[in-house]
Every structure is written in structure tokens, then in C-alpha cells.
Amino acid sequence: MRVLLTAFEPYDVWEQNSSWEALVTYLHQRGKIDGITTRRYPVDLLEMQIRLEKDLSIGFDAILHLGQAPGSSRVQVEAIALNVAGMVEVAGDFFGSLVENGPIGYRTQFPLDDWNLELRSMGIPSSVSFHAGTYLCNALMYLSHRWNELHDRKCPVGFMHLPLTPEQVLHSRRDLPSMPREQSAQAIGKILDLILQSSESQTSIA
Numbered sequence: 001m002r003v004l005l006t007a008f009e010p011y012d013v014w015e016q017n018s019s020w021e022a023l024v025t026y027l028h029q030r031g032k033i034d035g036i037t038t039r040r041y042p043v044d045l046l047e048m049q050i051r052l053e054k055d056l057s058i059g060f061d062a063i064l065h066l067g068q069a070p071g072s073s074r075v076q077v078e079a080i081a082l083n084v085a086g087m088v089e090v091a092g093d094f095f096g097s098l099v100e101n102g103p104i105g106y107r108t109q110f111p112l113d114d115w116n117l118e119l120r121s122m123g124i125p126s127s128v129s130f131h132a133g134t135y136l137c138n139a140l141m142y143l144s145h146r147w148n149e150l151h152d153r154k155c156p157v158g159f160m161h162l163p164l165t166p167e168q169v170l171h172s173r174r175d176l177p178s179m180p181r182e183q184s185a186q187a188i189g190k191i192l193d194l195i196l197q198s199s200e201s202q203t204s205i206a
Helices: 018-030 045-056 112-121 136-150 166-172 181-205
Strands: 003-008 036-041 062-068 075-082 105-107 126-131 157-162
Touching: 003 018, 003 045, 003 136, 003 181, 018 036, 018 062, 018 157, 018 181, 036 045, 045 136, 062 136, 062 181, 075 112, 075 136, 075 181, 105 136, 112 126, 112 181, 136 157, 157 181
Parallel strands: 003 036, 003 062, 062 157, 075 126
Antiparallel strands: 075 105, 075 157
């Protein structure tokens, strides 16, 4: 099974991005895993979209995107990506659509309730979130679904938001919740295991 696993580079006031920090920690813990392709995307809509489409053209069986969520105290698995630019500028418009005449939204095909229960059973604070926000995280999830639809790819897309790391909060001097990168890495590992196990189950049934 081929899985695309992505995170974001730092942006704005953040010198690190908790999604990338957790992904690097996960890779250090588990080492190279056959079939898993990792990427760090820029926080720029046009450049991100170019790199995303190049990656998706390779062909994957599942996609899991990661992003950081300042202010969140728990891992959030996202249900829906909306065709709303929000805080992302599209053709000079911050409040229009990501894709003109595109569907209003896409819902992930992953079993988020099961994911949430698994994470919580491990002692990892988590929840199912209604949608992926109004910034680049939502855009990435939406554009991944859109590309799959246009290219007739049956490839589930998921998005997981991670809290800031304690180091980020310390350096920001702001009163924000955090989660150790090791615990976020543990969450990534569990969700990847569930994705891979699901694929193995479907293969054995077929």
C-alpha cells in the first residue's frame, strides 16, 4: 500500500510547525516504512498546489495530511473540507471559493469515530472536528479530494490537526495549550497503522 503523509513548514510567528516536528519524531522512532512517502509543504497556496498535484500524479492508495492548530488542546481528525478560501487569498479574494464551481465540500471516507476511540484508548486527547478550518489546511484537504475526483482516483483523504509543542508555547510567551511532539508522533503512528490494517483487511476479503 502506498500512503502520502504530509506536514507543513513554519509560518507567521511560529519558528517551528508542530505537524512537521511530530512527523520527524515519528520517523526517528519508526525508521523508514515501505510504502510511506513523506512531504513538507510550503505555506503558500499556489506553490503548495503545484507540489501537491505533482505528488498525487505518482499515485497513492491513501493520503494523510497533518497541520498544526494553535489553541487546540487535543488531536483533531477532520471530517469535511469546504470550498471556502477563508484566510487564503485566491485571485485577490480572501472570502471566495477555492475552486470556482467546485463542490461545496468533501467528506473524508476514513472512519473518524474509530480513529478517535483508538487514540483516546491510548490516552491521547482527541476529537472529531467538523471541518478543517479556514486556512491552508482546509485548502490542502479540499484540493486533494478535488484532484482525486477529477482523475477518477478512489483514494481516501484524511487530515489531522496537532496541538503546538511545549517548546513553541514557551518561545511564544503566550498562554496556549500544547502536546509533546512524542505524543503527537504516537497519534500519527496509530492512525497510519489503522490505515494500513484497513487496507490489509480489504485485500484479504477480496
